[in-house]
Amino acid sequence: MTEQALRLGTRRSKLAMAQSGQVADxxxxVTGRPVELVEITTYGDTSREHLAQIGGTGVFVAALREALLRGEVDLAVHSLKDLPTTQPEELTLAAVPLREDPRDVLIARDGLAFADLPEGARVGTGSPRRMAQLNAxxxxxxxxxxxxxxxxNIDTRIGYVRKGELDAVVLAAAGLNRIGRTSEVTDFLSVDTVLPAPGQGALAVECRTAGNPADAALAAALAQLDDxxxxxxxxxxxxxxxxxxxGCSxxxxxxxxLLNDGQIDKEMRLRGVVGTTDGSTLVQLSTTGPVPETHDQAMALxxxxxxxxxxxxxxxxMGERAQ
Structure with missing residues (x-):
């Protein structure tokens, strides 16, 4: 008798389906069970407002979490940068798999790199974080x-460049890598130029907090995917x-x-930046410490x-502050 399939909740976008498919495999x-994708539409997918206007925090996450809590799916996959920083007690972050490339990238007309864009070039992005650093x-x-x-979505954004409406757009390298479109990138932006969003390039695999043996067994199996x-x-x-x-917008x-001496990882460096969207003012600092061995040590850094x-x-x- 075939074991019942696990239901994995995912957003409907091409990127979400691709990364959820990879996690499903x-x-x-690790579970020995078939996994089926359950497509869920989130508020962030249907709203046409800019993320800064609708708050950003959790708009791509809430519907997936509600489906988990109602028992309609067994686990969910999120882009980690979309997760609110407060974790609900009823749900657990069972795994954070190995991170993809965290950098931002440019897709520009005529194969241009960022440094070669003409004066006054129109660069599209939905991110105030990117605006602040690119303008600076x-x-x-x-x-x-x-x-x-x-x-x-990615096609829509790249389409602005292809149709000549914008000179360039800035996207996350991880998303393009996951759907096999890295060849369209005209410039990889160094993290010394543009720091990514917290958690960018990482995925979050979430399930219900162990309230019964089935939930506990699933969480234990998913933990094997954690990096x-x-x-x-x-x-x-x-x-x-x-x-x-x-907030995440x-x-x-x-x-x-990681900072290492060529052989072993010695320290973790954390860099942060906050800025006005016109780039006129940035606060950019860094700190280093021992590689965290516990959750509390990472939080402290x-x-x-x-x-x-x-x-x-x-x-x-920062403009808007999270409530």
């Missing part, structure tokens, strides 16, 4: 760009975001990475950097 391997970088290099707020360093890194990044009381960038950033005036630069 891995879940099937252009300003520092004696040029000017116009950042244009856009929404839509400890990725979890530590994104925990530090999200602790920074939470301590700044910033606020202009906050963060990235934790994020909170430490957030405190330093707040002392430098970060709170006044």
């Amino acid at each position: 891995a879940v099937g391997e 970088y252009a300003r520092d290099h004696g040029t000017r760009i116009e950042t244009v707020p856009i929404r839509g 400890p360093f990725t979890r530590a890194a994104v925990t530090a990044e999200r602790a920074l975001l939470a301590a700044l009381e910033a 606020a202009p906050v960038g963060a990235l934790a990475d 994020g909170r430490e950097l957030a405190a330093e950033m707040l002392a430098k005036g970060a709170a006044g630069l």
Whole structure:
């Protein structure tokens, strides 16, 4: 008798389906059970408002979580950067798999790199974080760009460039990698130029908190997909975001990475940035510490950097604050 399929909740977009399909294959391997995708429409998918206007926080997540709590799905896959920083007690983050490339990328007309964009180039992005850093970088290099707020899936965004409506768009490398479209990238933006969103490039596999033997067994199996360093890194990044009381649509960038001596990983470095969307003011700081071995150590690293950033005036630069 074939064991009952696990139901994996996912958003309907091409990217969400691709990354959820990859997770489904891995879940099937560790559980020995078939996995079927259950497509769920979220508020963020149907609203045509810009993310900064609708708050950003949780708009792609709430419907998936509600389906989990109602028992309509057994687990859900999220882009980790979309998750609110407060975790519901009824749900558990069972696995954070190995992170994809966290960088942002440019897709520009005529194969242009960011440094080669003409004066006044129109660059599309739905992210205040990207706007702040791109405008600051252009300003520092004696040029000017116009950042244009856009929404839509990857095809829609790239279409603005193909149709000549924009000179370039900025997207996440991870998404393009997962759907096999990295060849369209004209420039990979260094994290020294643009820090990614906290958790960018990482996925979150969520299930119900063990309330019965079936939930406990599933959570234990999913834990095999967890990458400890990725979890530590994104925990530090999200602790920074939470301590700044910033929503996931606020202009906050963060990235934790390893510093090593060529052989062993010695320390974790956490970098953070907050800025006004016109790029006129940025607070950008970093801190280093031992590679976290516990959740609390990773949280402490994020909170430490957030405190330093707040002392430098970060709170006044974020616009909306999370409620």
